[in-house]
Amino acid sequence: MHISASTFLLVSSGLLGLSEASKRTPKNPQTCCNLLNQKFHGQGKVVMQSHPDYTTLNAHWLAASQLSPTCIFTPKTARDVSKAVALFSHHHCVFAIRSGSHMPNKGFSSTDNGILISLSGLDEVSYDRHRHIVKVGAGNRWTNVYNHLDPKGVAVLGSRDSDVGVSGFLLGGGISFLSNKYGWSSDNVVEYEIVLANGSIIKANKYQHVDLLGCLRGGSSNFGIVTSFTLKTYNINAHAAGVVRYAQSSVPQLFTPLYNYIVTGQDADPNYHIIPNFIKDAGQPHRATFTQFYTREVDLSNPPLVMKPFVDGSIPAYNNFVANLTGVGSLPKAFGGGSTLSSPFRSQWHVTSVLADEQLFRTIHSLWLNVSLPYETSIPGFSNSIAMQPIGNKYIQTTNATPGRNVLGITAPLVVISANIYWSNASDDTTMELFLKDLFTKIKAAAAAVGKAAGYEYLNYGGVNQNPLTQYGHNNLVRMRRVKRKYDPRNVFGTLVEGGFKIPGI
Incomplete structure (x- = not known):
């Protein structure tokens, strides 16, 4: 294979840049803040620790994950982001990026050692009804997007929790209530506006920077700071949604209809979407909460066939809050008020995936209960949940049909298994890490024993000790490395941005 001299120089200079960037010593963070303040003098865009707005801007929903930039x-x-990133790159200033900071992973959306870029001011929501698209600023939370679009009778593939930030959700792939019908949320982004490490502002779409377009669909914040997303909109307004809660005695009856939904129902009727979640609080019987969504109104006395087993009472439920609603923004009302905006607890997440198997679902549920049991009395504030979320054929079909193929690497349907734990005391942090490690080691072993291990890790549920990017497959890792070296040759977003999941081998 012949390599031109210009190509050789470009590649070799990029590799040298990566090496040099990792060796440079970061500049004193206070000096960096002073330089930034000079750059934006008198504009009120640089908030020092002594400023009265600092505490509010710095707040993290999980107090234990809050740092002190x-x-x-x-x-x-x-343009503001561009000027700042160019300054950080030139002076080698450590910085962090925050959109919604939904993840509990400490250091992923803040820093104790540099500058925090809060994207909350990038809150544009501009709907184009003729082109069926909406441009969304990266600093929005989904509730703001839904509130803008609901009166217009349209929806986007946004988060199922309206308090989540737009940017991190879309850069991790994104599972939406509409995903069974339209695929990954990121595959419904038609254009990304992104600031590169040298301060350039470019757009990645099907006409330009297509290589970058695919890597932004699941590659997280490794390539730059996305400042806006242009998404497809769909005519969905009236729908059925809510939560059905089942007591411990009903849980064993859920696995057969859940398996049937996963292997046939979600493809046969893609209007329907559920989030199967199993919950155990210390000292309480375990229970199941199945969040329901159907893309149009339904006769709840005679629900669609795919929905029927979960809402018709044949499996006893102690609460059934499914109702016909108007506007995707009404979902928090159906779910009892939306997410908690602040928590005094500590938390960790972990994720893996398996192929569909009813007996394996029962085994995973039993493992989860048994591994959790000793901690219920020994760990103050212990609370624990595990979810089983299917990724069906529509996700794969949409990926295959979308310009700028995503890097997620999924070629067959699978089920995402994710755990979310809470506890009270910092002294128990290591114990809780070991709990998750033990639980997921057993889950993976159980799946492997029956030939149902899948390997994929959904980035948006990734734990602080994981790196889901490593599970995207060899070819996608090669793609991400190549694109990384092209658009961030000095590895600014791998070295100066300390948190987040990094591309291995850079």
């Missing part, structure tokens, strides 16, 4: 930068435009 030296200052906080609050850009209002992509």
Whole structure:
């Protein structure tokens, strides 16, 4: 294979840049804040620790994950982000990026050692009804997007929790209530506006920077700071949604209809979407909560066939809050008020995936209960849940049909298994890490024993000790490395941004 001199110089200079960037010593963070303040003098966009707005801007919904950046930068435009990133790159300043900071992983959306870029000022929501698209600023939470679109009778593939930030959700792939019908949320982004490490502002779409387009669909924040997303919209307004809660005695009856839904129902009727979640609080019987969504109104006395087993009372439920609603923004009302905006607890997540198997689902549920049991009395504040979320054929079909193929690497349907734990005391952090490690080691072994291990890890549920990018497959890792070296040759977003999941081998 012949390599031109210009190509050789470009590649070799990029590799040298990566090496040099990793060796440079970061500049003192206070000096960086002062330089940033000079750059934006008098604009009120640089908030020092002594400023009265610092505490509010720095707040994290999980108090245990909150850090103390030296200052906080609050850009209002992509051009603001561009100037700041160019300054950080030139002076080698450590920084962190925050959209919604939904993940509990400490250091993923803040820093104790540099500048926090809070994207909350990038809150544009501009709907184009003729082109059936909406441009969404990266600093939005989904509730703001839904509130803008609901009166217009349209919806996007946003988060199922309206308090989640737009950017991290879409850069991790994104599972939506509409995904059984339209695929991954990221595959419904038609354009990304992104600031690169050198301060350039470019757009990645099916016409330009297609290589970058695919890597932004699941590659997280490794390539730059996305400042806006342009998404497809769909005519969905009236729908059925809510929560059905089952007591411990009903849980064993759920696995057969759950398996049937996963292997046939979600493809046969893609209007329907559920989140199967099993919950155990210390000292309480375990229970199941199945969140329901159907893309149009239903006769609840005679629900669609795919929905029927979960809502018709044949499996006894102690609460059934499914109702016909208007506007996707009404979902938090159906779910009892939406997410908690602040928590005094500590938390960790972990994720894996398996192929569908009814007996394996029962085994995973039993493992979860048995491994959790000793901690219920020994760990103050212990609370624990595990979810089983299917990724069906529509996700794969949409990926195959979308320009800029995503890097997630899924070629066959699977089920995402994710755990979410809470506890009270910092002294128990290591114990809780070991709990998750033990639980998921057993889950993976059980899946492997019956030939049902899948390997994929959904990035948006990834734990602090995981790196889901490593599970995207060899070819996608090669793609991400190649694109990384092209668009961030000095590895600014791998070295100066300390948190987040990094591309291995860079």
